[in-house]
Amino acid sequence: MQQQIRVVVADDHPVILFGAESALLKFPGIQVVARARQSTELVKVLQTTPCDVLVTDLAMPGGQYGDGLPLVGYLRRNFPGIPIVVLTMLENPALLKRLRELGAIGVVHKSDDLSHIGLAIQHVSRKLEYLSPQVKVALDSLRLNNGGKNDEVILSKRELEVVRLFVSGLTIKEISEKLNRSIKTISTQKNTAMRKLGLDRDSELFQYAQSNGLLNLSSHVVDESGAAEPSADAMND
Known part of the structure; x- marks a missing residue:
């Protein structure tokens, strides 16, 4: 049996x-x-x-x-x-x-x-x-x-920061005020992050953030000089 x-x-x-x-x-x-x-x-x-x-x-x-x-x-x-x-x-x-x-x-x-x-x-x-x-x-x-390529998604620290705040429920205007950046800059950083992640709609961004535990949107981020550094999640693993 x-x-x-x-x-x-x-x-x-x-x-x-x-x-x-x-x-x-x-x-x-x-x-x-x-x-x-x-x-x-x-x-x-x-x-x-x-x-x-x-x-x-x-x-x-x-x-x-x-x-x-x-x-x-x-x-x-x-x-x-x-x-x-x-x-x-x-x-x-x-x-x-x-x-x-x-x-x-x-x-x-x-x-x-x-x-x-x-x-x-x-x-x-x-x-x-x-x-x-x-x-x-x-x-x-x-x-x-993508023709089968296995490209790693890398968000800058500022892009990741904007995504985290956006999926936490803040509007673009509220994020702009919180980070002391222009609305245009915040919107551009959000859109750039979504493009890198291959996401078209805000609902997909929320879904992505939830599935990644909010703080695991990329395996590492880059600072403004372009040098790679571990994300908070990578350092905690």
């Missing part, structure tokens, strides 16, 4: 938890052994419950260990033997690419059929990557747009 794949499912929305578990009923070789609704619960479960695969939402605020890309990085460092399937609404290809770089071997878009969760679990349990159709489309668009 084939051994069942033991799965932990984490999502802060009960409806998603229920939907995911219902979809997995069609896969008799998969058993949900525990659930979590935020990162504190999730880490405790992983410390106490043997499992073969973790299925987790990307945006799951409220826990001690955060959410988004920082949480994925934490899980990979502290539970390297447990393959991760990430559930997400992300469509920005740069973010999806970063997810894979952090070690999320399975990525399922929530707009795709829930059966892809089961398929992803089957794949990652065998150390095989699985990307749902919507995720593949987004990543294909990235390859087409």
